[in-house]
Amino acid sequence: MSAYWFKFKEVFGKEFRSGNPWIHTGIFVSVLSFLCVVGNTSFHIMGVDVGEFRALFYGLIPSILRDLGSVLFVSYSFFFCFSVLSMGPEWEAYRTGKEIRIRKFYLQLFAGLFLLFCSSVSMYPQVYGEFFYYRQAWALGFLYFLTDHIPPWFSLGLLSLLLSVQLGRKVRNFLKEGDVQSVIRLAVFLLFFYGFHRFGSALGVFFSGFAYYWAPSLKRRQYEFFLLFVLTLGCFGAFQSSLSPLSEGNFRKNVPTSVPSASSRPNVLVLAADSIREDQLGFVQGKKDLTPNIDLLAADAKVFLDHHTTIPRTFPAWADLLTGRYSFEHGILDMFPDKNDKASLGSRISTLAGILAKESGYRTGVVSSFAGDIFPRADWGFEKIYAPDFNAGTLTQQRTLESQVYLLPVLTGAFFGGGEYLSSVRSFPTLGDDERILPDLFRLLDENRTPFFLVYFSSVTHFPYSPPYPYYKAEGDPKYYGPSKYFRFVDPSDSGTPEESEKRQIRAVYKESLLAFDFAVGKIVAELKKKGIYDNTLILLTSDHGESLFEDVHSHGHGEHLRGEGVTKVPLILKYPKDFPVSDRSGTFSGITSSLDVLPTVLSLAGRKPDADYPGRDLTKLPALHSWKDDRKVYSETGIWFSDRGNHFFQKGRIRYPNILELHSIDSSDRNTVAISDPYAKETISFAKHRMVQDGKRKFLYIPGPDGVQYECYDRIADPWNRKPLPVHLCSDLKLELERILLGSGKWKKAGDYFLPVRN
Known part of the structure; x- marks a missing residue:
């Protein structure tokens, strides 16, 4: 045994001193990875310190490793x-028995990595926000x-320039020696390396380098067979990698194998971004530069000026929109439903898709980034899902990647574009750039089968907000150098109020994100026109919920309360197909509408009469007065409270339940989904929700607490941010409507003033 060990040390030492690139590349990445683990790991997640819950992470150590x-x-x-590429002819010299200068090898790799890092930081400063602001503040x-x-x-x-010089030197040496075969070999390597890099296939990239290194030592026939074999393996790995963000088959049972002919029906494209407030759009504010492309779309469409989501949380909001049902009917009440909560979707409860x-x-099909991680987790009826999953494995890989800051430039595409390599890259909350997911939508548009129903859901406007270059320079104060310069995390336990300069910057970053989404809308509309399908496509632009941006005492974020117009009022823009018979296809409608109206409206446009029991209305059949003839009322409710701490107004006197980190569990029978499964916890969350009914002029709030139910009534026109409560009796008809909706569903019963969920 000692003889083998001595021989190994002798060979390894010789190869090390000669500059073997296999060994020194391994040392380079191992040292960087170790330094990142030691110096760039913390218990801050999206700006929130979760150190007191570190015991929860110890059980995930095997996954992290x-x-x-x-x-x-x-x-x-x-x-x-x-x-x-970076070593030039020196790399080739090693193959002929010469030594590579070790110092130069590391210097070239580090120089290339440094330039990639600089490019990536300039493009996506939000991705490196935790690194600079929470871990290495000395480098700000x-x-x-x-x-x-x-x-x-x-x-x-x-x-x-660096790589071109080195490649030029390499090719010049080959030609000087009359070695045309090596030039061809280099060209083939470049083709496959970059191709596999674009696919995001680490296996393909590895075999490209492996084939390039070993091929010259083989005879011609052996060389051809060897090259074919390793590149076939690489192509297989690339193909598998290219499918990583695409979910086809999680819930295929409801996708038909044969369908009726529908060639004459219009296409339907839903364009949505997380957390869009209707009052932030350019045509609403009368400012041309805020959202120019959305403004152009609105000018060619019907605009609904008082549109509201049913729940200001993403998962239940989309469930309501795509089923046309309230949350207590379809079962998805919060962001962490278990498999029993999701069981009704696609079976008992039909979805629009x-x-x-x-x-x-x-x-x-649906295309999204991190905010769309809800789509692989339930049966929405989509045939193709280009969106990341959300489970324990995704979370651990994401945290591991975020700590390995040296690799982030490669994963974010700084090296001339490139694939994501690891599936959780699309889950990064700081990487909502629409340019990364637009190709998936265009790929779906390229398919010849029509008509289509496609959903495009952007994450760039979801906090922490992630406007890439150059959008993050568009609105903010260039002299501001605080923690919200490029992004803003939301700590649900922090009830502090920033200074006015900080608030202005946060609102500016939000607007920059909205501008980034607006440019994506412009590209999508241009693509539809280029393909000649714009006229025959219903384009529906909306959002899952709005956002509080420190108006009054409303803090920052969404889902915790229903005060003000910021969290539930979202845009709804309908660009009708050219040949669809509608009396008024443009202009505005001021009557109040709900996200539950989307399903019956789209079904009507597709030639399918909506069922009579849907609570929403068909918006293709509007009254001529640009408002409702009746006094329409719509319903909304809050989401789950992630934290049980803080001095926010909505934390005072509410029915309390533990922090989300204490409530959650990991369901190994459901792809390690992070869910709330305890029946008592789920019942308490549902019981504790604030609920609202509003019409065009007034708002009524139901707020249960441990000491009884508090009712609030507001004038939406004179008091849009709900600072001055009115006498509750002025909203008595809205209170009756709330009772009608809840008790009429059969899912609730009354106990005094409280609404209690009925166990099925």
């Missing part, structure tokens, strides 16, 4: 191939220097 292994493999594969000056003065293309241009696919022959 597995994810760290994946990070090392991706890093090793990429940087080994990168060394082929460097962050500000890059974002203020160095555009992403500058660093990438320097890297291109499922109805259109099965009954009207539509092909269906």
Whole structure:
């Protein structure tokens, strides 16, 4: 045994001293990874310190170690191939028995990584927000220097120049020696390396480098067979990687294998972004530069000026919208439903995508980034889902990746674009750039089967907000250098109020995110027109909920309360198909509408009469007066409270339940989904919700507490931010409507003033 160990040390030492790129690439990525683990790991998640719950993370150590292994493999594969480019002819000299200068090898790799890092930071400063603000604050000056003065293309241009010089030297040496075969081999390597990099296949990248390194030592026939074999393996890995963000088959049981002909029916495209407030759009404010593309769409569409979501939380809000039912009917009441809560979707409760696919022959799909992680978790009836999943594995991989800051430039596409390599990259809350997911939508648009029902859901406007370059420079004060310069995390336990300058900056970052989404809308509309399908497509632009931005005492975020117009009032824009018979296809409608109206409206446009028991209204059949003839009333409720701490107005006197980190569980029978499964906890969450009924002029709030129920009544016109409560009797008809909705559903019963959920 000692002889083998001595021989190994002798060979390893010789290879190490000679500059073997396999060994030194491994050392390079291992040292960087270790330094990142030591210096860039914390218990801050999205700006929230969860250190007191660190015991919950210890059980995930095996998953974290597995994810760290994946990070090392991706890093090793990429940087080994990168060394082929960056070392120039010195890399080839090693193959002929000459030594590579070790110091130069590391210097070239580090220089390339530094330029990639600079380019990525300039493009996506939010991705590095925790690194600079919470872990390495001493380097904030460097962050500000890059974002203020160095555009992403500058660093990438320097890297291109460096690699071009080195590749030129390499090719010149080959030609000087008359070695045309090596030139061809290099060209093939570049083709496959970049191709696999674009796919995001670490396996493909690895085999590209492996084939390039070993192929010259083989005879011609062996070389051809070897090259074919390893590249086939790489192609297989690339194909598997390209499917990683795409969910096809989680819930395929309700997708029909044969459908009726529907060639004459219009396409339906839902364009949505998380947390859009209707009052922030340019045409609403009368400002041309805020959302120019949405404004152009609105000018060609019917605009609903008083549209409201039923729940200001993403999962239940989309469930309400796509089923046309209230949350207590379909069962998804919060952001963490278990498999029993989700069981009704697609079976007992039909979804819009499922109805259109099965009954009207539509092909269906959804495209999203981190805010759309709800779509792989339930049966929405979509045939194709381009969105990340949300489970324990995703969370651990995401946290591992965020700590490995040296690899983030590669994962974010700083190296001339490139794939995501690891599926959880799309789950990054700081990486909501629409440019990363638009190709998925365009891929779905390229399919020839029509008609389609597609949902595009952007995350760029969800906190912490992630406007990429150049949008993060559009609104904020260039002299502001505080913690909200590029993004703003929401700590649900923090009830402090920022200074006015900080509030202005937070609102500016929100507007910058909205501008980024607006440009995505412009590209989508241009693509529809380019393909000649704009006229035959219903475009419905909306949002799942709004956002509080420190108006009055409303704090920041969404889902915790129903005061003001910020959290439930969202845009609704309907661009009708050209040939659809509607009396008034443009202009505005001021009557109050609900997200429950979307399903019957789309079904009507698709030629399918909505069922009479849907609570929503068909908005293709509007009265001529631009408002309702009756005094319509709509319903909303709060979501789950993530924290049980803080001095917010909505925390005072509410029915309390534990922090979300204490309530959740991981369901191994449901793909390790993070869920709230305890029946008592779920019942308490539902019982504790604030509920609201409003019409065009008034708002009524039901707020249960441990000492009784508090009722609030507000004048929506004179007091839009709900600062001055009115006598409750002025909203008595709204209170009766709340009772009608809840008690009439059969899901609630009355106990004094309280509404209690009925156990089924």
